[in-house]
Amino acid sequence: MSEQEENPYLRDPPEELTPVDELSESEAEREAELLREAIRHHDRRYYAENDPVIADRTYDRLFQRLVDVEESFGLQTVDSPTRRVGGEPLDELETVEHVAPMLSIQQSGEAEDVREFGERMNREVGGVEYTCEPKFDGVSIEVVYEDGEFERAVTRGDGREGDDVSANVRTIRSIPQRLRGEYPDFLAVRGEIYMPRDAFQEHNRERVERGDEPFANPRNATAGSIRQLDPSITAERPLDCFFYDVLAARSDTSGTGDADAASGVPDASQEFETHWEEVTTLPEYGLKTNERAELVDDVEGAIDYRDELVEERESLNYEIDGVVIKVNDKAACEELGATSRHYRWAFAYKFPARAGETRIGEVALQVGRTGRLTPVALLDPVDVGGVTVSRASLHNPAEIEEKEVNVGDVVRVERAGDVIPYVAEVVEKRSSGYYEFPGSCPVCDSAIERDGPIAFCTGGLACTAQLRRSVQYYASDSGLDIEGLGGERVDQLLEAGLVEESVADLYRLDREALVGLEGWGEKSAENLMRELEDSKSPPLFAFLSAIGIPHVGRATARELADAFGDLESLMEASREELEGVDEIGEVVAGEIREFFDSEENRRVLRELREAGVEPRSVKRESGDALEGLTFVFTGSLPDRTRSEAQELIEGLGGSVTGSVSGNTDYLIVGEEPGTSKREDADANDVTELDPEEFEELVGTDEDAETDEESNEREANGQESSDQRTLGDSFQ
Template sequence: MSLTDENADEDNPYLRAPPTDFDPVDELSESAAERQAEQLREAIRDHDRRYYVENDPIIADRTYDALFARLRDLEEAFDLSHPDSPTRSVGGEPLEAFETVEHVAPMLSIDQSGEADDVREFADRVRREVGDVDYVCEPKFDGVSMEFVYEDGSLTRAVTRGDGREGDDVTRNARTIGSVPQRLHGDYPDFLAVRGEVYMPKDAFQTHNRERIERGEEPFANPRNATAGTIRQLDSSVVADRPLEVFYFDVLEASDLENSHRDELERFPEWGLRVNDRVEVVDDIEDAIEYRDRLVEIRDDLNYEIDGTVIKVDDREAREELGRTARHDRYAFAYKFPARAEITPIVDVAVQVGRTGRLTPVALLEPVDVGGVTVSRASLHNPEEIAEKNVNVGDTVRVQRAGDVIPYVEEVVEKDSEGHYELPDTCPVCGSPVERDGPMAFCTGGVACDAQLRRLIEYYAGDDGLDLEGLGEKSVRQLVDAELLESVADLYDLEREELTSLEGWGETSAENLLSEIDSSREPPLAAFLSALGIPHVGPTTARELAREFATFEAFREAAKNEPERLEGVDDVGEAVAQQLQDFFTSEANADAVDELLEHVSPQEAEFESSGDALEGLTFVFTGSLEGVTRSEAQATVEAHGANATGSVSGNTDYLVVGENPGQSKRDDAAANDVPIVGEAEFRDLLNERGIELD
C-alpha cells in the first residue's frame, strides 16, 4: 500500500510529524524491530519522493536524518538488510571492475543541428511519413545518460549508455543518488525500463570544485565531466559523497505502455521518478523552435547544464512507424544551442595552495567556450591584480587563454558586485595565518598544511626531484588522504599491506612503488637538493650548489650561517641566498629535513669529467638496475658527457629499462620512437666506449 492512501497517517507514524525519541534498540523484540524498520523504509521513500520529485518536503532535514539513522541502527542490530532499503544509498565496499551488460532496449542517439532550417526539414519528413503530429519539447541535458530497470517496483539495474547496445552496470553507485528511488510508488508497471540523465547541479558543481581546489586537487572541467567521473567510481561511498541528481525522460520498455510520450511523463512523478518542469507540448514546429529560443535566454538561470532542446514526436504509434536508423531514432531531433563565447559570470572564487604555500585565487565560471575549449575556471593571479581589475563574485568577465593553455580573467565586462574579492586571512586548507609578501600571499602552515604536503611529495617524487615512478598527483592524494603520508619521510616507511589495501593497488603496483622508493635512498646530492622543493632551487641551481659544496652538510651549514658564500654560486644571488637561509633556519623545515635524512643519504658530489665518450646522448632510466642504483647510473653517463633526464621526449636517445619498470615511460618511448634497451644492452653500449658501470 502506498503512503499516499487515505489512511496512511494512521498506519505509519513516521509520515507526518514523526517522533524521533525512539526506545533503545536493545529493548525491542525482533518482531517490533522488523515492523518499525518496514515503516521507516516506507516513510523515508515517501519523504524522498516529496523532496526530490515534488519539491515539497513535509519534515525538516534534521528529522529526516533521525529517521534514517534509526533505520540504519535497526538493520545493523537485527540483521534486517533489505535490497530496497534507503540505507543502501551510503555505498558499499569498492568493486574491482564493472560488469558490462546489454540494455533492455537500444539507447540510440538522435540527429542534431544548430540550424532552424534543419529542424524544419525534420518536421517536413515527419509530416510526409505520418502526417501532422504533436511534439514534446524538452531541455537537452548535458549529463550522463543511463538506463534504470525496475521489476515489480524495485530497482534491479542501472546501466551507463556505453555504446548504445551495452554499458557498465553501475547499480550500486546509482543507489547512492537521492533522486533514484529504490522502489517505485503508486500503480506502476510490473516491468519498467526508463532512460534518465544523471547530472551534477551547477551550484553543487561549483562548491565541489572549490573544495577540490582548496584541497590541492585538480578541479573538474565542467559538470558533465564531474558526473561521468563520479558515476564510474569503483567505490560507491565516493559517489554517495558527491552531489548527483537525475531527471527521467523516456520509457525504453514497459509491460504496460502509454499511448503518448506526454502521458508517460505525467505518470513518472506518480511512480516517484523525477521529471523536468520545463517540458512543453506543441502542435507546430515553429512553436518548438520558439521554445528552444526561450531556453537559450534562460539557460544561465537554470541550475543544470543544457546544450539544446530535444523535439520528440508525441504519439507512440507514429514513433514506431518512423522507425530508426542504425545510430538514431527518427522520431526525435536535437536543436542545439550556440556555444557560449568568452564572456561569462564568475560564480565563486576558490583559493589554491601551492607547494611553497603561495595562495592563488581561481575564478569559478559558468562554463564558456574559449578558442574551442570549454573553460570553467580562470586564474586571478594575485590580490594586487584582483584589486587593479576590480573583480569579484557575480561580475561578468572576459576570459582569455595565455599561450592557448592557461585561462585567465582579462577584464570585467559588466560590474554586478560591490568592490573586489579579498583573499582570506587564514589558509582555506589548514586554517593557518596568511602572510603577504608584496603582491603575493602565503600560508604559514608549511607541511602541516595538507595541500602543501601533497604538492611537496609530488615534487619530491617528480621529474625535478628523485623521479619516483608511480607517485603522481592521484596516488599521492590517495596516500595522504589515507593518512599513510604525513611527511615526505613517511614514504620510506610505507608497507606493502598498506598499499594493497587501497583501491586500485595490486601486489605488482605496490611492489614497483616500494622498489622505486628503496632505490632513492642514496640519491645524488644535486637531485636531493632539487627534490626538497626549496623556492627558486630547481635542478640547474641544485647542480651548481652541489658542485660548490660537494656534501649536504657543508651546503646546509653555509645556507644557515654563511649565506654570503652562496651568493658567489652561479644562479644564486642575494635573493635566492636569503630564501635558502630562511628555509634552513625554519624549525619546521629543519625537523622535516632531519626526519628525511634518517632514511636518505645524499651522495657526495663528484663532478670531475671522465671524458666525452657519451657527448650528445640523452638517457632516461626506469626500473631498478643490478649492482648499482639508478642515480649512480645517471651520474656515470653524465660524467662522460651525456644528459640524464627524468622524462622521455623526442630528444631522448635511449630509455634504459631495469627490473619492475614503469609503464608510462615505455609508452612515451614508443610514441617518440625512442630505442628501449635492457640493462645488458646498456652495459654493452658503455663497454664499447670504454666505460665501466660499477
C-alpha cells in the same frame, strides 16, 4: 489516526530518541520501517517536488538513525534508503539488453532544418502538436520497475544494450527505490542523469583543494561517476536525474516488455497515449520530470520555445545544449517509426556553442608544494579557440582585486600562448566586490599569509595538499628521481594511509603493505623498496631540490651545494651569506632562511636522517663531453647511485629525463630494469647502454678520491668532504 501520529518522522521529528542499544527487536523493526517510509517521503519532497518539509540537518540525523538501527539489528533490506551509501565493489559491469531500443535523435542548430522536420511530420501524419523539453547534457539511462520496486538501471550503450549500473544508480536520491501512487505493474523509463551546475562547481572546488584534477565538465563528471565499480564512490558524487520517456508500461507483468524494433516505441500494451501524458504522470509515481517542458501547437511554437530557453540557459542549474521536439501523439509516433539509428518522430534543435565568455561558478584555492595558493576560477564550460575550458587561472589575490572578479560574474577567458586559460576581464558584473581569500588554508586550516601579491599556506609539510605535491616532487625527475613512484602511486600511498605526515614516511614503507594495494605485485613492491634504498645517499644539490625549498630548483640547489659544501652549513647560513651566492637575491635568500627556520621542516629533516637519508656533498664534474645528449635510466647501477650518475652527466653538459622519447639519445639499462622504457627505446630507435658501456662513455674522473686513499684517510681519523651527512646537522 493522523499521518503524523502514525509516523512521527514525517514532520517535526523528535529530537530525543531511545538509545539504539535499549530498543527491543520488535521496536527496532517498527522504527526501521517508519524511518524508511519517512526518508522516502522526504526524498520525494526534496528531489521530485522541490518542496522539502524538514531541514537538511534533520534529514541527515534521521538517515544516520536508520543506518544505526539496521546495522545493530541486522535489518537491512534491498530497497532501504541506506543502500544509497553504496554496496560492495563490483568486479565488472555486466551487459544487459534494453527493454526497448534507446535510439538517438536527429539534430541541427538551424531553424530551417527544424521547419523541414515539421513539414515532413505534416505530410506523413497530418497536423501535429509537439512536446518540447530541454536537451540535457548528461548520461542517458534506462530504469526498470517491477511491481513498483526498483529492478535495474542500464546505460544507453549502443542503443540496444548497455552496462548494468544498478548498484550505482541506487545511490542517487532523486531516483526512488519504490514507486508511489497508481503505477503500472511493469514500467521502464528513460531519463538523464546529470550533475547540477552548482554541485559540479562545489565538487570540483573540493577536488582542486585536495590536489586532484577537476572534471572538465558536468557530463564527464557524471559519466565517470555512473561507471564506477565501487558504488560508494558514486554515492559521494552529487548526481540527480530527470525522466522524460516511458519505454514500456503494462498492468500485466506476464509480457516480455519488448518493443517493436522497427517502430522504436513500446508495444500496444503501453498505457500512455501522448508524451505530454507521460510528462505529467511520472511525478505521480515519484519520478522527477523537468518543469520547463511545454506542449506547443506547431513547429513554430517549438522554435519559439527554443529561442526563449536559449536566453535562460545561463540561469538554469543544469547543463543543456538544445531542446528536444517530439510529436506528442504516441500512435503517430508508432506510425512514423524509426531508422536503425534514430527516431523519426523527434528532432533536437541545438544551441550555439558558448564562445569566450562564461560565468564563474566557484573559486578554488590550489595549494602548491611550497604552500603557494593559486586561485582557480571554475567556469561553466566554454569554447575557447576550439577547446572546451572549465577552469582558468586568476593568478593571485592582487590580480583578483584589480579586476574585481567574483563568483557569479561573467568573464572573458583567453588562452595564454594558446595553451593556459586565464580570466582576462569581467564583462558582466553580477556580484558585489571581489573574491577575498579566506583567513585559513582550505586543506589544513593553517593560517594564510600574504607576501606582496602572493598568498601562502603556513602549514608547511603538515598540510595534506603540500604533502601530496611535496612527495610527488621529491620522487620526480627534479627531485631524487625515484622510479616507480609517479603521481598515481603517490595518491595510492596517501589514500591508504601509508604516507601520512611527510616524505620521511616513504622510508617506512613495508613491502607487504605495498603488495596489498590495487595494481601492485611482488615485483613492483620490491623495485620500489630498492629504489628508495638507493635514494638514501643523494648528492646534496639533488636533496636540496627535492625537499621543496621555495624558489630553489636544481640550478639554484647546485649553487648552494657548491657554496656551502654540506647541509649543516647551509641550514645555519645567514641571509647575508645566502645573498653572497651567485643567482641568490634578497627574496630567495629570505625564502631559504624561513624554510630552515620552520620547526615543522626541521622535524621532517630529522625524520629523514633517522630513516637513513644521508645527502652527500660532492665535487661537481665540469666539461662539455656530453653536451646536447639526453639520457634516461632504468634499473639500478652497480657502482653508482642514480643520483650520482645524473650529477655526473649534468656536470659534463648532458641532461637526464624520466621517460624515453624521440629526443632521447641513450637509455642506461641497469640491474632489474623495467620493461616499458626498453619498449619505448626500441620504438624510438634509442641506443641502450649497460653500466660498463656507460662508464666508458663518461670516462674516469681523475680528481676522484680512490678507495685506497679513502681507507687511509679513515684510518687516520680524517673525514672526506663528501662524507659529511645530514646527521651532522642535528648533533
